[in-house]
Amino acid sequence: MTLAAADTIAGLAKGLAVLESFDTERQRLNATQAAERAGLTRAAARRHLLTLAHLGYLETDGSHFWLSARVLRLAGAYLASSRLPRVIQPALNRLASQTQDVYSAAVLDGDEVVIVARSAGLAPVNPLLAYGRHLGARLPAHATSTGRVLLAALPREQLAAWLRGRELRRITAHTVTAPRAFRALLAQVAEQDYCVATDEHELGVHAVAVPLRTRDGRTVAALNVVLAPGRLSDAQLAADILPRLRAAAGEIRQLL
Template sequence: MAIARVDFIAGMAKGLAVLESFDTQRQRLNATLAAERAGLTRAAARRHLLTLAHLGYLETDGSWFWLAPKVLRFSGSYLASSRLPRAIQPTLNRLAGPTGESFSAVVLDGDHVVIVARSGSAQLAYGLHLGARLPAHATSTGRVLLAAKPRSEFSAWLKGRELPRLTGHTTTEPRAFRALIEQVRQQDWCVASEEHELGVHALAVPLRDMDGRTVAALNVVSTRQRLDARALHKEFLPVLQEAARELRALL
């Protein structure tokens, strides 16, 4: 959403940038690291860190800072108030029950996809917890959601973007990735095999509302020991497509 410059609160944007600097790779930051990650001066980063700690969103030992439980207020409020997770959750539970596989609903957020609902399957062992952020280019859901973009918007998303190699199977060459997204756009589903994590296969389909807009992606994840990519596609594509049709009226 674009807003007028006069309405933009730069201090809030900088504070959120500092808060977003914490992730699974960097769980603890000092002022220098936070400045590098948030694109701020060290002095500005330090002030934001201290303010966030004062407000209870960070904890600190005086030099290092880390996220406090209070940040969960944001995700908790979203999950409690957003219609999408609540509408999808019963379907995920129903799919997981007889199969033992892991099912998730995912939305796109810039370079990443975010899990907003998931089944409680015991097989979910790949860090795919609720709220997890995964690189869009290397995931089945990310590719489905990128394929849903108009071609001009996808081109703008891809232009100049580095696609990190996460495994030896990850597609990182822009021309090959563009062709892959076009294939997903044509077939309306995607299998990603060991591109995000070795030994893990995932299949995804788009979730559309009654107006035909793609609002999320639905996927199933399995291990190489349980199902290979071909078997995953054969067994679960009809299941996911039927679930997507059933959910359309609720989205």
């Protein structure tokens, strides 16, 4: 969405940038660190940090700041009011009860994907689940099965804009980072209408994703399953994994 300068509240944008500076890598920030991450002066970052703490969105020890539980009001409001997670959730639960694997759905947000629904409490505890399985987890789009499905579904102009000047971060030795190779990979994903990502975001993690489309054909999310090593073979992919995902995506499509 393009917004005229006269309609923009710069202070709000800066405050949100400071709030978004906190993530799993940087859970506690001081004013200098927040300024660097949000692209502000230290003085401006400090004012925003203090204001957010006053409003209850941050906690502080006087030097460092960290997110408070109040931030969950924002995420909770999305999950409670957005139709997409509510429509997808029953299908994820049903899939997990059938296979004991972990299923999730993600949407594209800039250079990341965000988990908006996941099968909760049905699959056994698995050490692989450090791979961002919780609601709201953000994962790099270029190195994940869901991200590649969503990028491959973008119109040509939007994909070109997303790729333009972007450096694809190497996360493991298997991450595809060369621009030409990545474009070819997305073309393959678009043609086959699914994506398999192995060891690219986290070693030992194998994920398969398919697009979730509305009845008019728009891709609005991606559905994926995470499998343990040894669970993914060409035969299993063709005979069981893909048919199960595509059947669920077809059911969900009728509701979107």
